[in-house]
Amino acid sequence: MARSVASHLVWNFVLEKLSLPKKKIKVLLLENIHGNAAALFKRNGYSNIETLTGALDAAELKERLEDVHILGIRSRTKLTEKVLEAGNKLLTIGCFCIGTNQVDLRAAKSQGIPVFNAPYSNTRSVAELVIAEIIMLFRGIPQRSWGAHEGEWDKTVKGAREIRGKVLGIVGYGHIGTQLSVIAEAMGMQVRYFDTVEKLAIGNAVPCRSMDELLAASDVVTLHVPETPETKNLITAASFEKMKKGAFFINASRGTVVEIPALAAALESKHIAGAAVDVFPKEPAGPDEEFASPLRGLRNVILTPHIGGSTEEAQENIGGEVAEKLVKYSDNGSTLGAVNFPEVALPPQSSATRFMHIHSNVPGVLAKISDVFSSRKINISGQYLRTDEDIGYVVTDVLGRIEAGMGIRKDLEAIPGTLRTRFLHEAPK
Numbered sequence: 001m002a003r004s005v006a007s008h009l010v011w012n013f014v015l016e017k018l019s020l021p022k023k024k025i026k027v028l029l030l031e032n033i034h035g036n037a038a039a040l041f042k043r044n045g046y047s048n049i050e051t052l053t054g055a056l057d058a059a060e061l062k063e064r065l066e067d068v069h070i071l072g073i074r075s076r077t078k079l080t081e082k083v084l085e086a087g088n089k090l091l092t093i094g095c096f097c098i099g100t101n102q103v104d105l106r107a108a109k110s111q112g113i114p115v116f117n118a119p120y121s122n123t124r125s126v127a128e129l130v131i132a133e134i135i136m137l138f139r140g141i142p143q144r145s146w147g148a149h150e151g152e153w154d155k156t157v158k159g160a161r162e163i164r165g166k167v168l169g170i171v172g173y174g175h176i177g178t179q180l181s182v183i184a185e186a187m188g189m190q191v192r193y194f195d196t197v198e199k200l201a202i203g204n205a206v207p208c209r210s211m212d213e214l215l216a217a218s219d220v221v222t223l224h225v226p227e228t229p230e231t232k233n234l235i236t237a238a239s240f241e242k243m244k245k246g247a248f249f250i251n252a253s254r255g256t257v258v259e260i261p262a263l264a265a266a267l268e269s270k271h272i273a274g275a276a277v278d279v280f281p282k283e284p285a286g287p288d289e290e291f292a293s294p295l296r297g298l299r300n301v302i303l304t305p306h307i308g309g310s311t312e313e314a315q316e317n318i319g320g321e322v323a324e325k326l327v328k329y330s331d332n333g334s335t336l337g338a339v340n341f342p343e344v345a346l347p348p349q350s351s352a353t354r355f356m357h358i359h360s361n362v363p364g365v366l367a368k369i370s371d372v373f374s375s376r377k378i379n380i381s382g383q384y385l386r387t388d389e390d391i392g393y394v395v396t397d398v399l400g401r402i403e404a405g406m407g408i409r410k411d412l413e414a415i416p417g418t419l420r421t422r423f424l425h426e427a428p429k
Contacts, residue, residue, distance in 0.1 A: 023047050025330065026067055026089075031055050031074035033096045034319030044327045046070075054286070062086035070326055072096055073103075075306070076285065081107035091422075092329050094322040098122065098309065099254070101227050105340040109390060112358040112420030114341035116325040120175050121317035122309030126252055127180040129308050130222055131187070133276035136302060137220065137248040138163050142274065143299045159273075164188030169218030171211060171234075172225035172253065173199040180222070181205045192217055196230075212242055220248040227254035235259065240266035246273045252308040255280040264294040267301060276302035333395045333424050335386075342386030342393045352381050352397040354424040355408070360417035361392045372411045373398055391419065402426065 022045040029037060032053045041049055055076040056064060065071070065087035072094040073079070079093065081104050093103060095117040108115050136142065140159045147154050168184045170177045173195040181191045181202055191205040194214040201207055208214040215221060221243060225231045235251075235258045243249070249272050251258050260281060266272040277295060283306060284291050295301050309318075328334040333356045334346040359365045366385055373380055373396070382397040402408060402423075412421045 029072040037319035037323040040323040079103040114338040118318040122314035125311040125314040126308040166219040169214040177224040215242040222250040237262035274300040356422040358420040
């Protein structure tokens with residue numbers, strides 16, 4: 001639900017002539033986001049920064065968001081429509097991770113809040129984990145490690161194989177899938193892949209015409225797909241039956257993609273020889289909550305607590321990438337990389353005054369915005385517009401300084417369909 005114009009008048013500080021000074025812009029970073037994010041904000045003039053190591057529940061979030069302008073989260077913080085409505089001053093949200101399903105993106109968009117993430121910064125970390133798991137599964141390491149802990153000494157070669165020459169089937173040939181493909185092929189594996197979108201093969205990888213074809217051909221299958229309605233329960237009992245007897249299975253994508261009871265049954269029947277799972281349909285909210293899964297106790301399964309992208313290098317890269325996007329949006333209105341907003345790449349502007357206007361995507365708004373300036377004989381030096389099916393995003397640069405009492409902001413907010421306006425910066429004196 002869009003905010004009322006009345007609430008915008010409060011949020012936009014109508015009595016302020018200039019845009020909000022950076023020292024007054026409150027930045028809240030949750031869930032132990034890497035320190036280089038806060039450092040990047042400070043280097044760019046933001047000093048009102050608070051960092052917390054954990055997530056906050058809905059009630060705490062609502063209370064905190066009352067005076068927050070920029071919010072940074074990871075995967076455990078849930079931003080529902082109700083929570084977002086409490087953020088009357090909220091400018092933008094940064095998800096310091098790949099996924100954004102923890103945020104109600106449509107609600108954020110309707111309130112004029114762009115959401116940014118880091119879709120590529122941890123691809124290497126996930127790919128390396130999968131390679132390690134492939135090797136451990138083919139060598140029978142989970143069972144042998146478990147046995148050694150219990151005093152067993154199993155040196156037999158039975159069930160221990162090299163990965164060279166084996167067929168790796170990749171479901172989802174995006175950034176992680178393609179990087180995994182390159183590494184696996186360099187280690188001597190034959191790569192097959194399937195994607196719902198036609199993708200150019202890298203190296204000697206071979207595309208499959210269907211997922212069934214991939215399942216039947218692969219010695220190990222690994223999933224790298226997003227969480228969407230189409231991918232929910234993508235892998236079922238029927239899928240495991242189509243795989244080779246004795247094949248391995250890996251899921252480091254999203255927990256809802258696999259029917260876990262079906263996987264457990266396939267493992268117990270020995271049709272699937274082993275598995276590695278990093279993501280689950282229901283995951284603990286924190287370290288104090290017990291992890292429950294039908295896969296617990298199975299010796300031929302590697303279970304990890306959603307750590308595919310959790311390396312020091314990945315978190316450092318993510319911290320810098322997302323913080324930079326947030327700063328660029330706050331400083332000059334650039335929405336490049338936003339997941340729920342029209343994308344506009346804006347050049348820095350030091351000689352003009354810049355206004356931002358977010359509105360419902362209805363005809364005639366751009367003309368009305370231009371009229372606000374032309375009626376005051378103010379020359380527009382640049383104007384940037386992008387729309388999607390829901391909203392329009394306009395950034396306007398005007399020559400000269402804007403004097404107090406001109407009523408520009410008031411008239412911009414009075415345009416029908418306005419969701420949010422903001423005075424980004426003023427031309428120098």
